[in-house]
Amino acid sequence: MADGIPTTAGRFALAYVAGALLLAGYAAWHYLMGHYARILLPTLLALLLVVAAVLRLTVANRPRIPAYLTLIAGYLLLAMELPWLETSASLWVGLAPVLPVLLLPLAPALLLNAVMAPAWLLLSGEPLDGDLTLSYLAAMTLVPLALWEQRRQRALLLATDPRDADCQALSREGLHAHLASEFQRTELLHQPLAILVIHLPQVEMASEQFGNRARQALLDTLCREVSRCSRRHDFLGRQTPATFWLVLPDTSESGAQLVQQRILQALEPVVLLDTGPLRTHMGLCQRLPGESWQRLHRRLLEFTRRLEAQ
Amino acid sequence: MQSKYKVGLMRLNLLAGALLLALLAPRQPQLPGALLLWLGVVWLAVTAVLLEFSHRRPPLLPWQLMPGLLLAGLLWTAPERYALWLWLWPATLLLPQPAWTLVINLLLATLSWWALYPLLGPAQGLFAALALGVLAAMAIARRRQPQQLVVRQRVRLVPGLPLWPAHQLQADLSREQARCQREGVHGELLLLSVPRHQLWTTARALCHQLHEFENCYRLDSRTLAALLLSRDAAQAEQRRNALLADLPAPRRVRFVPLSATDALDIPASDFPHQLLTGDRELTHG
Known part of the structure; x- marks a missing residue:
């Protein structure tokens, strides 16, 4: 693109x-x-x-x-x-x-x-x-x-392609549709559901200072490392231009913390050409027992906003 | 997003074009010209009727070549009457199309310029060719790349419905198999063969029956597939019965448990022949 x-x-x-x-x-x-x-x-x-x-x-x-x-x-x-x-x-x-x-x-x-x-x-x-x-x-x-x-x-194409235009992740619409269905699935099968919120604070600055290519490198690196650290049915979606949600179905809190740890370790040695070391803010959001879809969704959005304001 | 786009206005434009050609056709003295114009009317009207906002009818190749062929035919048979339509060529290049039809359209454009050449004379003919070249360059610059094959394999067939092409089943199936095994969930592949004309209504009905996290696939022009998930075999049995009761009388149905890895270890495109043949009416896997 x-x-x-x-x-x-x-x-x-x-x-x-x-x-x-x-x-x-x-x-x-x-x-x-x-x-x-x-x-x-x-x-x-x-x-x-x-x-x-x-x-x-x-x-x-x-x-x-x-x-x-x-x-x-x-x-x-x-x-x-x-x-x-x-x-x-x-x-x-x-x-x-x-x-x-x-x-x-x-x-x-x-x-x-x-x-x-x-x-x-x-x-x-x-x-x-x-x-x-x-x-x-x-x-x-x-x-x-x-x-x-x-x-x-x-x-x-926009209405039928669930993927993001810039990187190997779901688009916002695709992410929300997928997350809603995954919520139902875990509820029906009585499974836990965890969402890892990943914010890349450098994205905005990178495109302003170094142009499109630096931004693309940031996004590509994150998507690649995340997909290496996650299972096949975990999925990454782009909630805002700089924030991603990694949805982890059937994952307990400790399992999700392990994934978070693994991603942090994988990203630690990464140094990009223009922007230097890749910085991330991450946070975990676990579905509480008996929580409704609307509440979880609201909580996730609130959590994402706080993470981005950091 | 899906509700924002309206096909209606484009349909109106198509019908307006058909109307104008229909007004023009009876005024033609020669038979071939009139015939080609009527063909154009029919093409525009049929396109307007079939037009819809989905991937249900992927653009057929002869269909994309039609405007170019009709235009070339008109300019070839009666260059003096339709000279001004020479400038329609850049518009045919602007249409979303694969590279080879683009090349054919360019060749046809050159051919129709040649048909006009005797009328124009060398000087004007040269300028017309150059102007056409400049406009074609603009059209090609403006052209959007047609969807790459990879993209087309991954999109939903109808906006808003969890209905996917067969390629997607291949990817989803092995993932679901692994996941069901890990999570101890009972998963089944539903194969449904219906008469060709009922395919899309059945697909719609099936999609509405599924949970949000289950997907439906179109394997070929008469076979649908869906991945069904239940907590255990007993719940799966209930779902099967509920599904069969609600779907319009299908020809053949088969449920294959995802744990039957042997049966499913073939390309998804072979499912209709391999798993649905014989007299297995309403058998349950």
Whole structure:
């Protein structure tokens, strides 16, 4: 996940640079054909796209600004050139509904397309009751379907994948669902249940000072060592970005203390590149006899808050 | 999370697309063009009807290729009428799809550009190709990676139901076997064969019958499995009877105790053939 973001930025920057080259080529074409008045706009827009590419690479958390710059460049060029194109305007006008979908999120793209459709149809110079209007509207309706499908797949994955996106642990939703079912199971089978709360105080600081990689190293180390120290049916879940719950079914208090001890011993020799020795705060939470799910859950949340405030 | 996402709006968009194509189709003078448009209408309408928020129907491959093939067909048969749809290609690249359909779509896009080339002439044709390339680059940058196989094997099939794919059973089974032995719990594997069209309703009914800590699995298009846990054999017997009484008349059922390691020591995908064959109607393991 952490590596995916820079490559996406790189790919977008590459696409913007390709767009800039295309516009520069278009300007050169006008120069060769002697249309000196039409050179200025594509040249300026090519520069705008270069700016967009640079922005995309340097300002990582604002991908919308270069996208809007590119959209403006595309719209301006199309609006200026359509009246000159005569018969082939019916080809190039098709760019208008596609650009927002490629560059903007779904809702703004839909809105922009709906608002701009009459303007583009008028600019294309074809009769409004002809086939062109219908096929333009069809294109406008069909293009966003790709974004809808992307959205559906992403939401579906979030709703069905119990694991955390960053590390080998359950996500918060997955953890709570799993813990609730484990609570029922131990109750039905009259077994004890223990939860080990593990707080990593360095996580927040690591991502602020050393970036994503240091944070990832912390999370990976913890998940690896914990899974080495636990049984197959114990499970680790990420309750908050820096706090994990290790659920230990059928484990008495002394057994859980043993696990805690083992994890501490395993983490003790760990020294990470950026953050140094790995520090943890740990605490045990045992289900009390006859305790209800709501009470245990509340107690766990309270306990986690106190541990994080330490 | 599951309730936040609504499939309805996407369905509306699909139907709007179908309507526009249906308006366009009767205006076509040539038969192939009209035929392809009607095919598009049917495809969009069927997709809208089948669309749902679950992994129940994994995206079928021919299904993903359809938009590209239809588009290529239209641009090839009547380039002069649908020239503006050349720009739909980046959208087909944007769809979540495996790498090889992406390559096919790129090839089809090149082919349809070639069909348009005589209309455009060399200069415009070149610019169109380059512009298409830039848009394709943007679409590919924007594309989300399709779910990796590993992920797809681990997700629930329907949001909110403890219904998992067969791969998950393999992992869960050996874990539960060890755990049941350790904890002295009576565990059973329930195998249930039902007619194909009843699979999903039966799966739903079965999931509602299970305890929260028990999981249900879809082994193939007509076989379901579930791991049942009870304190002892007597309680297990009660549960079996309760389950069988409540499920819609199944074809074949078998309960295999998890302690029967020999019988279960085969890949989970073989369970339907190995453990459910013969005339073992309603036998209890």
